Amino acid sequence: MNLKDAWRQKQRRGREKEYFSPSRFSHVGGLVRRYHLGEDFCQVLKNMTAERAEKLAWDDRSAAKVPYEPPLFFLATPEEFQVIQEILSGLDNPYLRWAHSPEEMLLSRALWRRRPGLEPEELATRHLAALFWSD
Amino acid sequence: MWRIFAAAGEILVHRGHLYVPLLRDPDIHREIQTPVFWSQLNEKSSDSLTPSPPPVILSRQHKLFIQAVTASSLVDNYARIFPAAYEDRRRALREQFSLTADFYGVNLDPHLVTIVFHILPHFLRRQGFRKPRRLEEGEVLDLIRERVPVPYHFEQEARSFLDTRPLEEALRRLETASVEAPPPPEGMVPAATLQVWWEEALTARMLAAERGRLAREIEDRERWADAHERRLAVLLWLATKGSLELDGFGFSRLKKPPGYRIYKRTGPYVLQDYYRRLYFFPDCRVAITTMGRLRPVVVDHYKHPFLRRHGPGQQICMGPENQNLFFSAKNAIRVLEEGINTLLYSYDTRRRRGYHRLDVLPGMMRLVDFEDYRIPPDHPLLVSGQVDVKNRTT
Numbered sequence: 001m002n003l004k005d006a007w008r009q010k011q012r013r014g015r016e017k018e019y020f021s022p023s024r025f026s027h028v029g030g031l032v033r034r035y036h037l038g039e040d041f042c043q044v045l046k047n048m049t050a051e052r053a054e055k056l057a058w059d060d061r062s063a064a065k066v067p068y069e070p071p072l073f074f075l076a077t078p079e080e081f082q083v084i085q086e087i088l089s090g091l092d093n094p095y096l097r098w099a100h101s102p103e104e105m106l107l108s109r110a111l112w113r114r115r116p117g118l119e120p121e122e123l124a125t126r127h128l129a130a131l132f133w134s135d
Numbered sequence: 136m137w138r139i140f141a142a143a144g145e146i147l148v149h150r151g152h153l154y155v156p157l158l159r160d161p162d163i164h165r166e167i168q169t170p171v172f173w174s175q176l177n178e179k180s181s182d183s184l185t186p187s188p189p190p191v192i193l194s195r196q197h198k199l200f201i202q203a204v205t206a207s208s209l210v211d212n213y214a215r216i217f218p219a220a221y222e223d224r225r226r227a228l229r230e231q232f233s234l235t236a237d238f239y240g241v242n243l244d245p246h247l248v249t250i251v252f253h254i255l256p257h258f259l260r261r262q263g264f265r266k267p268r269r270l271e272e273g274e275v276l277d278l279i280r281e282r283v284p285v286p287y288h289f290e291q292e293a294r295s296f297l298d299t300r301p302l303e304e305a306l307r308r309l310e311t312a313s314v315e316a317p318p319p320p321e322g323m324v325p326a327a328t329l330q331v332w333w334e335e336a337l338t339a340r341m342l343a344a345e346r347g348r349l350a351r352e353i354e355d356r357e358r359w360a361d362a363h364e365r366r367l368a369v370l371l372w373l374a375t376k377g378s379l380e381l382d383g384f385g386f387s388r389l390k391k392p393p394g395y396r397i398y399k400r401t402g403p404y405v406l407q408d409y410y411r412r413l414y415f416f417p418d419c420r421v422a423i424t425t426m427g428r429l430r431p432v433v434v435d436h437y438k439h440p441f442l443r444r445h446g447p448g449q450q451i452c453m454g455p456e457n458q459n460l461f462f463s464a465k466n467a468i469r470v471l472e473e474g475i476n477t478l479l480y481s482y483d484t485r486r487r488r489g490y491h492r493l494d495v496l497p498g499m500m501r502l503v504d505f506e507d508y509r510i511p512p513d514h515p516l517l518v519s520g521q522v523d524v525k526n527r528t529t
Contacts, residue, residue: 025161026160075158075159075160075163076158076160077156077158077159078156078198081159
């Protein structure tokens with residue numbers, strides 16, 4: 001690609017709209033503040049096994065998806081920051097972005113391992129526990 | 136920012152600035168983890184002898200704090216951001232120092248001020264002024280005093296009004312209170328302590344403002360006392376009476392809704408119809424009120440081609456240009472003049488304007504009859520020139 005083509009490509013990309021979406025940090029931060037998550041939640045996260053995830057998914061299989069609008073930007077207190085970092089490192093999976101509640105956050109990793117190719121529309125509208133058991 | 140007073144924890148105050156705990160996102164966290172950041176922070180903290188602006192970030196008790204606002208800005212801007220709450224506090228303070236009595240000069244309605252000093256001079260017939268110029272407030276009061284006798288007891292009231300002793304006593308009462316704003320506390324302070332300081336500083340500021348106001352008031356009254364005692368009597372009389380009529384222009388206070396009716400007399404005039412027959416119209420008052428939109432009405436029981444019926448308080452037909460003007464000196468003068476001009480000059484013998492015609496056409500049903508206004512061409516008022524035909528050209 002010569003300089004002229006590169007410039008044209010840059011111009012074309014500049015004209016396209018890039019939709020803003022909050023970062024994973026903001027998404028999880030909003031949930032941490034909304035549900036006052038702390039050390040207790042981190043302990044539950046550390047002890048989360050595949051069996052416990054299955055049991056949680058079974059218990060919440062008929063739960064409705066909680067509406068949640070993540071903040072565009074999030075600034076955390078030092079305590080919140082620690083919790084967010086632990087969640088992000090402990091639940092590093094692409095489905096975390098669609099978790100709307102602490103239970104869904106806990107289920108996101110197990111669901112991704114079980115069904116990795118789910119569509120964003122499904123993840124955005126149905127509870128992750130329901131998706132866990134549906135075919 | 137005032138919500139920090141309700142916070143449960145402590146607030147860091149350093150060199151007059153408030154510092155709040157530094158909040159984090161991944162970028163900020165990355166930045167504060169670098170050794171360069173901490174070395175710069177320690178350098179600034181140790182180098183406290185040289186006069187430099189306060190640091191943006193401070194470290195206390197293993198926590199990072201970031202500069203927010205100056206403590207004094209919470210006092211300076213409170214009145215602008217919360218005017219109602221500030222006014223409540225000011226009122227409470229004035230009650231505490233017994234300053235609520237009437238020390239503020241003549242309590243003139245702003246509408247009355249506009250009418251007397253801005254509308255009345257426009258309609259006054261003046262002698263001795265070759266070029267029309269705007270009259271000063273004192274000159275307006277002098278003109279009124281020359282033409283209307285002011286009761287004597289208002290001059291006595293003016294004399295007592297100019298007595299500045301009550302104001303001086305109030306000022307003395309205020310001097311016992313401290314008006315020096317305390318300096319803001321330093322270091323980690325509980326939010327409640329900071330609120331106590333803020334309350335004291337705000338009170339001191341309000342007291343200083345009250346003292347300044349009283350001092351200015353005393354100065355004003357002493358200046359009035361020199362030359363304007365009689366003018367002040369006129370002002371007091373107008374404030375009490377609320378009505379006046381001079382040179383056909385007048386105003387009167389309305390009770391419900393509270394406001395003023397401003398009027399101008401048309402004087403008697405003559406209109407002619409298509410057949411050159413003359414109709415004598417008696418004097419009437421064209422008025423507007425200070426409330427709502429300005430609409431010229433004829434106050435008196437009256438009939439005219441531009442009024443819908445024969446009765447009092449009718450709105451004048453001003454044509455399709457419906458202007459929604461609200462009360463101001465300029466608009467009031469304009470609307471009054473337009474109303475008078477409509478009655479005197481807008482009747483056209485050839486064109487159909489207004490609600491009625493003066494002459495009767497065959498087959499026409501008359502809602503309002505003007506036959507009783509008919510006068511002969513040799514009427515004494517016309518011959519002597521006391522009245523003239525306003526629509527002679529149409």
